[in-house]
Amino acid sequence: MANEADMMALRIAEKRRAADDIEFFELRHPDGAELPEFTAGAHVSLIVPNGELRKYSLCNDPEERDRYCIAVKREAGGRGGSVSLIDNAKISDEIMVSAPRNDFALATAPQYLFIAGGIGITPILSMIRQIRSSGLGRFKLFYLSRSAATTAFLDELKAPEFRGMVTIHHDEGDPNNSLDLWPVLEKPGAAHLYCCGPRGLMQAVRDMTGHWSSARIHFEDFTPPGAMTKPEDKPFTVKLARSGETYEVPVGKTILEVLRDHGHAVPSSCESGTCGSCRTKLLEGEPDHRDLVLADYEKTENIMVCVSRAISDELVLDL
Ligand code: FES
Numbered sequence: 530m531a532n533e534a535d536m537m538a539l540r541i542a543e544k545r546r547a548a549d550d551i552e553f554f555e556l557r558h559p560d561g562a563e564l565p566e567f568t569a570g571a572h573v574s575l576i577v578p579n580g581e582l583r584k585y586s587l588c589n590d591p592e593e594r595d596r597y598c599i600a601v602k603r604e605a606g607g608r609g610g611s612v613s614l615i616d617n618a619k620i621s622d623e624i625m626v627s628a629p630r631n632d633f634a635l636a637t638a639p640q641y642l643f644i645a646g647g648i649g650i651t652p653i654l655s656m657i658r659q660i661r662s663s664g665l666g667r668f669k670l671f672y673l674s675r676s677a678a679t680t681a682f683l684d685e686l687k688a689p690e691f692r693g694m695v696t697i698h699h700d701e702g703d704p705n706n707s708l709d710l711w712p713v714l715e716k717p718g719a720a721h722l723y724c725c726g727p728r729g730l731m732q733a734v735r736d737m738t739g740h741w742s743s744a745r746i747h748f749e750d751f752t753p754p755g756a757m758t759k760p761e762d763k764p765f766t767v768k769l770a771r772s773g774e775t776y777e778v779p780v781g782k783t784i785l786e787v788l789r790d791h792g793h794a795v796p797s798s799c800e801s802g803t804c805g806s807c808r809t810k811l812l813e814g815e816p817d818h819r820d821l822v823l824a825d826y827e828k829t830e831n832i833m834v835c836v837s838r839a840i841s842d843e844l845v846l847d848l
Pocket of ligand 1: 797799800801803804820833835836
C-alpha cells in the first residue's frame with residue numbers, strides 16, 4: 530500500500546470521457562520531467578479529492594516516460610473515490626500519485642490470452658501496447674462489456690491492426706447473452722492467461738481453469754477486503770502452530786489484518802486474493818477459500834490469508 534511519503538504531485542494534463550461513466554485522465558509532472566518507469570500491468574495509487582486513496586491501473590505504453598494514463602469508472606454505488614475523482618478533479622489540478630507498482634506483471638511467454646471485463650481492460654491495454662511495441666509474442670483478447678456505449682477504447686481495439694486478435698462482446702445486460710469462454714479455456718496450450726474485471730467474471734474464469742497451471746493464470750482485482758464480506762460471515766479463531774498463540778478473527782477483518790495487529794509480518798501485496806504472496810500453510814480446520822490463486826489440489830493445505838475465512842470454528846496455521 531502506498532503511503533503519502535512516497536507520493537509525487539502530478540498535474541492532470543487531460544481529462545475526457547472515454548465511454549458512459551468512464552473518464553480518461555492523463556497525468557504529467559508539472560515541470561515536464563520524466564516519471565518513474567513502469568511495466569505493463571502496473572498500477573498507481575491516487576489521493577482523490579475527497580482524501581481517499583484509490584488504485585488505478587496504468588493503461589498507456591510503458592515506453593512512455595512523460596505521462597501516466599488511467600481510465601476511471603464512476604461507481605455511483607461505491608465508496609465515493611471514483612465519483613470524487615471524476616466529479617471534482619479538473620484539468621490542471623495537481624493530484625498526489627504514488628510510484629507505479631506491479632502485482633500483475635507480464636510474464637515472458639510465446640502466447641497471451643487476455644480476458645477483460647469492463648474497466649478491467651486498463652492493465653491489459655498497457656500489456657497489448659507493450660506487446661505491440663516490443664514484438665514480445667502473440668495474443669488474443671476477449672473484451673466483455675455491457676454495450677458499446679459503456680466500452681472504453683472501443684475504436685482503438687476495433688482498428689484493422691487488431692483483426693483476428695480482439696473479440697469484443699456485449700451482453701446488453703442479459704446474462705443469457707454472456708460469451709461462453711469454455712472453448713477458449715478448454716485447452717491451455719502454452720499461453721499465459723491474464724484476466725481483469727468484475728469479481729464474478731474472474732471467479733468464473735478461475736472455475737474454468739482448474740486444469741491450467743496456476744503459474745500461468747494471473748488476475749488483478751482492486752476490490753477492497755471490506756467489500757468481500759458475505760452475510761454468512763462469522764467470527765472464528767486462528768491458532769499459530771509454532772507459538773500456540775490463538776486470535777479471534779472478527780467479521781469485517783481479515784486473517785492477515787489480525788496477524789498484523791499482533792505483530793506477525795506475513796508477506797502480502799494485492800490483499801485481494803490474486804497475487805499469491807500471502808499463501809500460508811494450513812494444518813487444520815475447514816477453510817472458506819475466497820482467492821483466485823489456489824488450484825483445487827492446493828486448497829486442503831494452503832490458504833490465502835488476505836481474503837479467505839473459515840467454515841470451521843478454528844484454523845491452525847503453520848506460523
Ligand atoms: S496478498 Fe495477494 S493473494 Fe493475498
